[in-house]
Amino acid sequence: MLYSQYRWNTPHINLEAAAVLSQALSVSPLVGRLLVSRGVHNEQEAERFLHPDMNQMHDPYLLLGMREAIPRIKLALEREEHILIYGDYDADGVSSTSLMIHLMRHLGASYDIYIPHRSNEGYGLHNHALDWAHQQGVTLIITVDTGISAVEQIAYASTLGIEVIVTDHHEPPEILPEAYALINPKLPDCPYPFKGLAGAGVALKVAQALIGEVPGEWMEIAAIGTVADLMPLEGENRVIVSYGIESMRGSKLPGVSALLEISGVDQTQVTSVNIAFAMAPRINASGRLDHAGRAVSLLTTESLDEAHTLAGQLDLLNRERQQVVEGILQEATMQLELKIESRSGSVPDVIVLAGEGWNVGVVGIVASKLLERYYRPTLILGIDPESGVCKGSARSIEGLDIYEALTANKQYMDHYGGHPAAAGMTLHRDQLQQLETGLNEYAATVLTEADFIPQRLADDECRISDVPIKVIQEIDRLQPFGMSNPSPRFVFRKVTVKETRTMGRDKRHLKLVLEQEGQQLETVAFGKGALAEFLTPGSVIDVMGELSINEWNGMRKPQLMLQDIHVPGAQVFDMRGHADPLHAMKHFLSALDVHLRYKAGSIGAIVRKETNVSEGNSLYEPCLWVYDRKVGLFPCNAAAQQYGQEEVRTLFVFDTPETPEQLDAMLALFSGAENIILLHGSGNRLDRLQMPSRELFKRIYMLVFKWKAEPVVEQEMIPVLSRQCGCSPRMITMMLDVFEELSFITREDGMITVADNPPKRDLTSARHYQALEHMAETEQVMLDASTPQLTQWMISRMKGVS
Incomplete structure (x- = not known):
């Protein structure tokens, strides 16, 4: 048995409502169910969902603070005051700043921009930046994607004679800054009906309040910020992103065209997925490894040549970012493994790791990768060796609001801010241990064991026959996909593997051909090439993934982008005759890491007395058992004696049983084994x-x-x-x-x-004749049978002794 990496949860769907919707819209029952699962219950709601329209945008003056802010901006324009746009260095901050630059140009304003350097300055407003603004003659600052927590800094700006209008979307703190105006849909008293705007979305509302209808190119920029900052693609955001993508497909912005080109994206076919995985990482790379101003220049340049130059620079920075991330990830993983070892193999409820020299611009990515592997809220911090100041990022799981967790431990930090799922913080290294202890104590009161099992929502269970090309085309009508409207995932159960192969230069990717009731479905899984040798043709499996249409040489076929796999029932893996069985065991455990659900005592090995497997493996020491003519099998190491045979789920057989009785004793003793891996050789012929x-x-x-x-x-x-x-x-x-x-x-x-x-x-x-017959059969099958014959024979024996 190979467990799925995630718990697959499918929503309870009102099938009657789905059928009515399907008929009313003339779409497949599958699409009707998808709409209902996304909160669309009638034809009117479906029209709004499937056809986002500018009429669905809300009046920007419903935002608290907008009625104070707009007259002040207009007054600044009349007086020709020098305005400073103060932004942030992530993709949303870059988009917000860029949008405001386009607005200032449109208005003919006198303006400057300021984005702090992520590594040298950190998030938010800084007094030295306000001093610089004062020297430049700035009398009005408009913040974008930042400022809602800048109580002291905005008070300091007031002493300099600078008024501040805050536009932000982050969670407001208990004490708000005394700014000229605060515009944030999440403010407690704000009546704005949609709370999910990105920083770029709030900036767009300011632009709408000032000039009314905005150019399509500005919607493109707002769409980038909305998707990149993982804002929910529902309500007003759905309109922003839909219009933005439509404009992007024929964009007049040189920077957008150049960025799509360098990313290898067909501009005429761009989607929200391309924004998330091609554009956003390159924009973010600017602020992570250099300065975000380079990305702002790209989104605001009017020169195509300059755009190509800047896009190329961002692409190189992104490649460098990937290398930096990999280096930090390796160091952080080693640090965490030592921490787990010191805790007798248990992973902390909240992972807190810090290292000198770790680039603070990428620690959030490292946190995401570790969360994906260990499924724990994770903080990764870079330490300045001279000052001892730690700057970091946190990523959290569904069961823990990391912003609330940090708030409960705010006494240990100089600064923090963020969302329930992600946050940033600054503190001195002397406070690291207290913060780690405090977060774990907080998590212990909030999280349960169930929270540590990752889950992934699947929209529906279906059969291969349910998803012809026509239905996949209908599913595409639900775009743009993103947060709160994810690309639909489907579960296909009891499909048969017909073909298995690897793809890519390093064979890192997996391609399967699956079959069910005579219908076939090609399946691609990126990064899962290691599974190829363990999914032999004929295997019956369950899979989960996203559907698409593969076009190649004029042929169009349905394709599943596989995200998870489950192999039900006990399995026998034939790895007989391996030159280095111990290495083969370690390879098996490493390749199938997330599909075995390790725990102490779950790995067993059976050997003869002369076989040495004492090296164990890097995760858990195997429970070691030895054949014995008199007692069948007996435990021969501390792990086997401590945990016994009941915990063993993955069993490695290094040597063949000497008798049928030993084989049956093995299968009876390890009746709970879900995977039996045969590593024995061919024996002495x-x-x-x-x-x-x-x-x-x-x-x-x-x-x-x-x-x-x-x-x-x-x-x-x-x-x-x-x-x-x-x-x-x-x-x-x-x-x-x-x-x-x-x-x-x-x-x-x-x-x-x-x-x-x-x-x-x-x-x-004769009893000895029967024993010889059974022993000869056992030896012949164990040593000479083909893999399918051996598998079937072993599983039938397992059932016979269970």
Whole structure:
């Protein structure tokens, strides 16, 4: 059995409402169910969902603070005041700043921009930046995607004679800054009907309040910020992103076209997925490794040549960012493994890791990767070795609001802010331990064991026959996909693997052809190439993934982008004859890491006394068991004695059982094993048994009968008989056992005496004959059978002894 990496949850759907909707819209029942699961319950709601329209946008003056802010901005324009746009360095901050630059240009304003350097300055407003603004003659600051927590800084700006309008979307703190105006849909008293705007979305509302209808290019920029900042793609955001993408497909912004080109995206087919995974990482790379101003220049330039130059620079920065992330990830993983080891193998409820020299611009990505692997709220911080200041990012799981967790431990930090799922913080290294302890104590009061099992929502369970190309085209009508409207995931159960192969230069990717009721579905899984050797043709599996249409050489086929896999029932993995069985065991455990659900005592190994597997493996020491002729199997290391056989779920067989009784004892003892991995070799062929037959026994008896005149030394007889009949000495010895049981011969003091008139007995009635037959069959199957034959034989034996 291979467990799925995630718990697959499918929503309860009102099938009656889905059927009515399907009929009313003339779409497939599957799409009707998808709409209902997304909160669309009638034809009117479906029209709004499927056809986002500018009429669905809300009046910007419903935002608290807008009626104070707009007159002040207009007054600044009339007085020709110098305005400062103060932004943030992530993709939303870049988009918000860029949108406001386009607005300032449109208004003919005198303006400057300021975005703090992520590593050197950190998030938010800074007094030294306000001093610089004062020197530049700034009298009005408009913040975008930041400022809602800047109580002290905005108070300081007031002493300089600078008024501040805050536009932000982050969670407001208990104490708000005394700014000229605060515009944030999440403010407690704000009546704005939609709370999910990104920073760029709030900036867009300011633009709408000032000039009314905005150019399509500005919607493009707002769409980038909305998607990149993982805002819910529902309500007003759905309109912003839909219009933004439509404009982007024929964009007049040189920076957008150049960025799509360098990312390898067909501009005419751009989607929200392309924004999230192609555009956003490159924009973010600017603020992570350099300065976000480079990305702002890209989104605001009017020169195509400059756009191509800047896009190329961002692409190089993104490649560098990937390398930096990998380096930090390796160091952080080693640090965490040591921490887990010191905790007797348990992972902390909240992971807190920090390192000197870790680039604070990428620690959030590292946190996301560790969360994906360990499924724990994770904080990764970079430490300045000179000052001891730590700056970091947090990513959290569904069960823990990380902003609330940080708020409960705010005494340990100089600054923090964020959302329920992600946050940033600054503190001194002396406070790290207290913060880690405090967060884990808080998590212990909030999280349960169930919260630590990752789950992934699947929209529906269906069959391959349910998803022809026509239905997949209908599903595409639900775009744009993103937060709160994810690309639909489907579960297909009991599909048969017809073909398996790897793809890519390093064979990192997996391609399967699945079949069900005569219908086939091609499946691609990026980064899962290691599974190829464990998913043999004929395997019956369950899969979850997203559907798309694969176009190649004029052919169009349905395709599943596989995200998770589950193999139900016990499995036998044939890895016989591996040159290095211990290495093979470690490879198995590493390749199938997330699909085995390790826990202490869950890995077992069976060996003969002379086989050495004492190295164990890097995660858990295997429970080691040894064959014994008298007791069958007995535990021979501390892990086996501590945990016993009941906990073993993955069993490695390094050596074949010596008897059928040992095989049955093994299967009975480890009846809870879900995976049996056979690592034994082919054995010594000179010592092999062969299936007994009357003809063979008759031939051997005729040779033995020649010695009837006098007793013969058994050890002299055996090699002679072996040479004459081509049987192994071991086979000859066991056949002599049969002759002895039937009174054809007698043994005494190493001598064999042949009976003159042996009784007539049926060979097959002899207990030793039956044992030889069973042993020969066991040996033949264990050593020589094909993988399908061996698998079927083993599983049938497992059922027989369970």
